[in-house]
Amino acid sequence: MNKKRLSSFKTHKITIKKPFKFSYKEKIVCPYCQNTEDFYEVIENATFIVYYVQNEEGMLEPIEEDVEVLGPVRFFCGKCHADLTLLKNRITSGKE
Numbered sequence: 001m002n003k004k005r006l007s008s009f010k011t012h013k014i015t016i017k018k019p020f021k022f023s024y025k026e027k028i029v030c031p032y033c034q035n036t037e038d039f040y041e042v043i044e045n046a047t048f049i050v051y052y053v054q055n056e057e058g059m060l061e062p063i064e065e066d067v068e069v070l071g072p073v074r075f076f077c078g079k080c081h082a083d084l085t086l087l088k089n090r091i092t093s094g095k096e
């Protein structure tokens with residue numbers, strides 16, 4: 001009985017609090033050009049898997065695509081192109 005009440009209270013609290021904290025306080029700011037808006041990510045060693053079904057005429061029909069990321073994902077400033085991977089990792093993983 002006690003356990004049940006506790007867990008429902010907990011999930012309720014998390015869903016309300018989380019988006020608040022992240023989107024407003026922990027902003028990524030480029031230390032080189034102070035950019036806070038434009039960023040891009042480079043994914044290295046990504047494997048794209050496309051699943052096909054071959055029909056009776058020998059035509060391949062794609063049914064599903066899958067992306068498997070093997071290498072590191074690097075994060076860059078969209079204005080001065082500085083590598084901000086460490087900065088982003090610190091901000092996004094620090095509070096989790």
Ligand SMILES: [Zn+2]
Nearest residue numbers: 030033077080
């Ligand atoms: Zn920058």
